[in-house]
Amino acid sequence: MDLSTLVALTTGATLLACVLAVVGLHAHTTGRAQRAELVDRLTYTGPAPAGRRRRFPNLDRRLRRTKTGRRLERRLAATGLDVTPGEFFAAMLAVTAALWLIGQAALAPFFGPLAGLLGIWAALQFLTWQRQKRIEKFINQLPELARILANATQAGLALRTAIGMAAEELEAPAGEELGKVAHQLALGASMDDALGELADRLPSRELVVLVTTLVLSNRAGGQVVSALRNLTETLEERKETRREIRTQLSQVTMTSYAVPVLGVGALFLMNGVRSGALERMTGSPAGQIAVIIAFALYAVGFFLIRRLSRIDV
Structure with missing residues (x-):
C-alpha cells in the first residue's frame, strides 16, 4: 500500500468519524429535548397555562430528579398554584436573600441569618396555608359533589362517567381535582x-369517607345512591359545625400570629430608641444566645397556641 492510498484511507476514516460524531451529537441533543418535553408534560397534571412561559426550566428539571424536589412538587400540586418547583425555589431564594440583607441592615449583622431562616419558614408556611385553604x-x-354523584348514578350512569360530569359542573378546586x-x-x-x-393530595376526614364509600361501592356494588344521599346530609352538618368552630377560634388564631409580631416589633423599637x-x-x-433563646420561646408560644386551639371535627 503506497503513501497516497494510506492518506486517502485516513482522510476518509476521519471524515466518516466526524460525520458520525455530528449525527450522534444531533441525535443526543434532540433526544434530551424530547425527554425534557415529555417529563414536563407528564409531571404537570393541571390545565395547560395560556400564554405563560415557564421560567427556570433547567433548575426545575434538576429539582424534580431529587427527593426534595419531588416532595416540593407534590406540595405545590396540593396548593393548586400555577408554579413549578423551580420557580418556587428561585422565589424562595430571592425572598431569603432580601430578608437577610434587610435584617442585617435594619437591625444588626447577627439578625441576617435569622431573617433568612425566617424567609424559608415563611415560604413553607405559605404553601401550608394555601394547601389548607384549598382543602x-x-x-x-x-356536599354538592356527593349530590351530583348520587343524581348521576341514580340516572344509570357509571361512576367514571359521574366523576367526569362532576368535574365539568363544579368550580375549582373540586372541578380541577376531579378532572385529574x-x-x-x-x-x-x-x-x-x-x-x-386524590385523598393524598387533599387529606381530610370528609374526603376519606367519600372516597371509601365510592371505592367500596365500585368494588362490591350495592346501594351507592342511598349511601351518597346519607353522606350528603352528614357532610352538610359537618360543614356547619366546622364553620361555627372556625368562627369561635378566630380570636385565638389572631393571637398566635400577634405574639411573634410583637416580639419582632420590640426589636425594631429597641433599635429605634437607641441606635x-x-x-x-x-x-x-x-447576647447572641439570649436572642436565640428568645426567638425559640416565641416559636414555642406560637406553636403551642396553634396546637391548643386546634379542634378536630
Whole structure:
C-alpha cells in the first residue's frame, strides 16, 4: 500500500468519524429535548397555562430528579398554584436573600441569618396555608359533589362517567381535582388508585369517607345512591359545625400570629430608641444566645397556641 492510498484511507476514516460524531451529537441533543418535553408534560397534571412561559426550566428539571424536589412538587400540586418547583425555589431564594440583607441592615449583622431562616419558614408556611385553604374550600364543595354523584348514578350512569360530569359542573378546586381523577381513569388507572391519590393530595376526614364509600361501592356494588344521599346530609352538618368552630377560634388564631409580631416589633423599637443597641447586644456570645433563646420561646408560644386551639371535627 503506497503513501497516497494510506492518506486517502485516513482522510476518509476521519471524515466518516466526524460525520458520525455530528449525527450522534444531533441525535443526543434532540433526544434530551424530547425527554425534557415529555417529563414536563407528564409531571404537570393541571390545565395547560395560556400564554405563560415557564421560567427556570433547567433548575426545575434538576429539582424534580431529587427527593426534595419531588416532595416540593407534590406540595405545590396540593396548593393548586400555577408554579413549578423551580420557580418556587428561585422565589424562595430571592425572598431569603432580601430578608437577610434587610435584617442585617435594619437591625444588626447577627439578625441576617435569622431573617433568612425566617424567609424559608415563611415560604413553607405559605404553601401550608394555601394547601389548607384549598382543602377547606374543597370540603365545602363535598356536599354538592356527593349530590351530583348520587343524581348521576341514580340516572344509570357509571361512576367514571359521574366523576367526569362532576368535574365539568363544579368550580375549582373540586372541578380541577376531579378532572385529574377523570384524566387518570381515562389513561387506565384503577378507581382505587385515582381516588387514593386524590385523598393524598387533599387529606381530610370528609374526603376519606367519600372516597371509601365510592371505592367500596365500585368494588362490591350495592346501594351507592342511598349511601351518597346519607353522606350528603352528614357532610352538610359537618360543614356547619366546622364553620361555627372556625368562627369561635378566630380570636385565638389572631393571637398566635400577634405574639411573634410583637416580639419582632420590640426589636425594631429597641433599635429605634437607641441606635446600635442590638448590634452591641449581639456582639457578645451571651447576647447572641439570649436572642436565640428568645426567638425559640416565641416559636414555642406560637406553636403551642396553634396546637391548643386546634379542634378536630
